[in-house]
Amino acid sequence: MATDGTRDGLAVDGDRLRRRFDAFNEIGATDRGGVNRPALSDANARARDRLVEWLREAGLDVRIDEMGNVFGRRAGSEDAAPVLLGSHVDSQYNGGRFDGVVGVLGALEVVETLDDEGIETRRPIEVVAWSNEEGVRFQPDMLGSGVYTGRFDLDYAHDRTDKSGRRFGDELDRIGYRGDGPCVADDLHCYLELHVEQGPYLAERDLSVGVVEGVYGFSWLNARFTGAADHAGPTPMDRRTDALVATAEVILATRRLTATGGDDLVGTVGSVDVSPNAINVIPETVEFTLDVRSYDNAAVDEAVDRIEREIEWAGEREGADWAVEEIMRVDASTFDDDCVATIEAAAETVGVDHVRMVSGAGHDANYLNEICPTGMIFVPSEGGVSHTEAEYTEWTDVVGGVDVLLHATLSKARE
Structure with missing residues (x-):
């Protein structure tokens, strides 16, 4: 399971991350301990507002594209292709608190830890929150990353409707998140995503981290x-x-x-x-x-x-x-060998019990893998439960996963 610190002493601030996590999940909180923040809902808008506020407080250059994808950029010593980190903050209807959120807030914690330690990287690092990953209100899922990577046309995405007939593009306007920037992929060095497993494999084996080799x-x-x-x-x-x-x-x-x-x-x-x-x-x-x-x-x-x-x-x-x-x-995605090896080496540095595995669930990483080297880190879902209010991950495992993300990011951003 997760350790109390990394072998080289570089570790994220788990208490700060927990305060952020708890504050963030007050938005759209349900009576049974979950969250209800489907894409472009009022609760999702408030969550976006909170994230943008925190990104700016961390000194990141924030931009929002025309799909509502939110980016925060930490400059590097050179104007090189960035390392992109993130996930999503929309939820299932009455979904779990960890799904997507640990990847976004974990990415923010990574850049803040680098700032705390005065560590400069050659490459910029960007934090991203993708729009409509879940696909429960507007289908198909992974819509924001799909347009960004060229899988979907922008007009097609904006014309998606929910069961009430509300258009995705109109709802972006309503909540104020149709950005000015084009939703077109940048030149990326790599993409790394931290996520809860959403299955029982890690929890049943008492392991803290999954090094994801690919996705179903x-x-x-x-x-x-x-x-x-x-x-x-x-x-x-x-x-x-x-x-x-x-x-x-x-x-x-x-x-x-x-x-x-x-x-x-x-x-x-x-x-x-x-x-x-x-x-x-x-x-x-x-x-x-x-x-x-x-x-x-x-x-x-x-x-x-x-x-x-x-x-x-x-x-x-x-x-x-x-x-x-x-x-x-x-189609099934096989992740970049070097990204997988970098994440595995980071898990060794952190000192967490880990295993290579594949994901049964789809993620934004599926589409990013089509345009740049990509890797994923999993932390356990207790009982294999996800997409429900009962979703839970031990906090030590969350921190261990973010520590792995920190070390993998630092390695890639120095390349």
């Missing part, structure tokens, strides 16, 4: 069955075209085929919208989503093909019309 690829599908609404009482069972029955068959089939399709293949039906959604009416339409992931891109492709066939077969058995489309596809 995934496919998101949106599917729909259209049957016929009718009265639940007098309609005989053999005359029904029940869209929910067909959906249930696909849900069970997805569970079976992903459970047997590979060591790391996972599949989830996470959203189901039933209409007319009445107790005494046969469901006429059902729209639902599927999420399929693996570190093996071929396994994802094969699973998606099979699920699409299962949708077709279920529709034919029930006599329902069906449609399915892939709304998001991200």
Whole structure:
């Protein structure tokens, strides 16, 4: 587990970081110990305001681009390509306090520690908070980093709408975070992201740090069955075209085929919208989503093909019309060997128990990895719990992870 200090004496101020963390998570706090700060909400705006205030207090040059990505730059001795550090501060609805936040506030603590110690680096260091990483209000997820890296078009991103029909671009204007700067990737030396694991691997092995070698690829599908609404009482069972029955068959089939399709293949039906959604009416339409992931891109492709066939077969058995489309596809990412080795060496310097691993969750690092050398640091999620108010990481592990980020950043910023 985490140690009380690093082997060379250089360490972050864990008490200062904790004060910041606690103060930050008062914004959008829920009664059950989580936070509710979905992208471009009023609470998310207040969180952005607090972050910008702290970045400026730390002497960083703050800029905001037209996607609302927030950057704070610490100058280097040379005008070289910077080392970029960060994550996100938007949350799930009633999500956890650690997800994304430890990466942003940890990055700020890194630059403040370097200032405290009077350490100058050759390369500038930038702290970033990406917009709409979670994707719970505006889909797809990782929208800010996606536009920055060229994965998405700016107009496409600004036209995304939430369930109430509010446009992303309009909401940026409303909260005052449509910046003047273009959302175009800079010349970056590398990108490093600290994040909670969001799975059980580290906690189950009593390890403090994961040195992330890569991230699962995934496919998101949106599917729909259209049957016929009718009265639940007098309609005989053999005359029904029940869209929910067909959906249930696909849900069970997805569970079976992903459970047997590979060591790391996972599949989830996470959203189901039933209409007319009445107790005494046969469901006429059902729209639902599927999420399929693996570190093996071929396994994802094969699973998606099979699920699409299962949708077709279920529709034919029930006599329902069906449609399915892939709304998001991200290939598995293998991170830069040198960044991974630098993070591993930093973990040795800090003296934390660590392991190389891959991530089952997507992160902004996925897209940054397409344009520059990238690495990630994980700290444990107790019980493997994340995206809920029960999310928790021991504070000693948070500090240990930020210490690893500090040493990896210093190494890369001196190159």
